[in-house]
Amino acid sequence: MRLILLGPPGAGKGTQAQRLVQRHGIVQLSTGDMLRAAVKAKTPIGRKAEAIMARGDLVPDDVVVAIVSDRIDEADARKGFILDGFPRTVAQAEALERLLAEKGLRLDAVVELQVDEGALLKRLESRIAQMVARGEPVRPDDNAQALKTRLHVYRTQTAPLIAFYGKKGLLRSVDGMAAIEAVAAAIDGALSPEIAVRGG
Ligand code: ADP
Numbered sequence: 001m002r003l004i005l006l007g008p009p010g011a012g013k014g015t016q017a018q019r020l021v022q023r024h025g026i027v028q029l030s031t032g033d034m035l036r037a038a039v040k041a042k043t044p045i046g047r048k049a050e051a052i053m054a055r056g057d058l059v060p061d062d063v064v065v066a067i068v069s070d071r072i073d074e075a076d077a078r079k080g081f082i083l084d085g086f087p088r089t090v091a092q093a094e095a096l097e098r099l100l101a102e103k104g105l106r107l108d109a110v111v112e113l114q115v116d117e118g119a120l121l122k123r124l125e126s127r128i129a130q131m132v133a134r135g136e137p138v139r140p141d142d143n144a145q146a147l148k149t150r151l152h153v154y155r156t157q158t159a160p161l162i163a164f165y166g167k168k169g170l171l172r173s174v175d176g177m178a179a180i181e182a183v184a185a186a187i188d189g190a191l192s193p194e195i196a197v198r199g200g
Helices: 013-024 030-040 044-055 063-074 090-103 119-134 144-158 160-167 180-198
Strands: 001-007 028-030 081-084 109-114 171-175
Touching: 001 013, 001 160, 013 028, 013 081, 013 109, 013 180, 028 030, 028 063, 030 044, 030 063, 030 081, 044 063, 044 144, 063 090, 090 160, 109 160, 109 180, 119 144, 144 160, 160 171, 171 180
Parallel strands: 001 081, 001 109, 028 081, 109 171
Antiparallel strands: none
C-alpha cells in the first residue's frame, strides 16, 4: 500500500504513520526526519536545509523530491510506504506523480487529518513542554515564530493539495481532533476499500 498522510504540523501524522507501519508492514518516509538526519550528519543537503528549517520555511522542491525518489528505491520500501510531510506543494505532488509513473508505481490513497487550527498551537506547545520535561532536545523550529511560519506555509502552500488529490479521487478525510485510537479507527475505515483490494 502506498499512502500520503496530509495535515498541518501537529495534526498527528507521525503518530498515525507509526501505527500504519505496524499494521501494514510498510515503511514511513518522513521528509522532516530525513532532512533532520542530513542536518545532523552535516551533508551538503543538510547544510543547505538547516537555516531554512529552523525558520519554518520549506526546503526547495528539487532537494526533497530527489531525497524521496532515492528513498523509494530502497528495498524496504518495496512492500509500500507512507509519505509523511511530503508532498508539501503542488509542484512536489506533480513531481511525485512523474517519479511514481517512471517507477511503475501508483498511490492508493491520500489520508487528510482534519484539525482545528486554533487547537494546533496548543497541541504543539504541550508537545514541546513534554519533550522538555523528558529532557529531550527540542527541535530548532519548535518555537513560537517558526510555528507561526509552519502553519502559514501549510495554509498557503500545502492545503491546496486537498483539492488536488480530491479531484483525483484519492482523498480520504478523517477527523484528526478525536483521540489517537479513534483517529486510527477512522483511518482504517477510510482505507478499507484499499485494504480489501490488497488483502490486508
Ligand atoms: P512538521 O512538524 O511541521 O510537520 P516536519 O518534520 O514534517 O514538520 O518538517 C520539518 C521541516 O522540514 C519543515 O518545516 C521544512 O522546513 C522541512 N521539510 C520537511 N518536508 C518537506 C518538504 N516536503 N518540502 C520542503 N520542506 C520540507
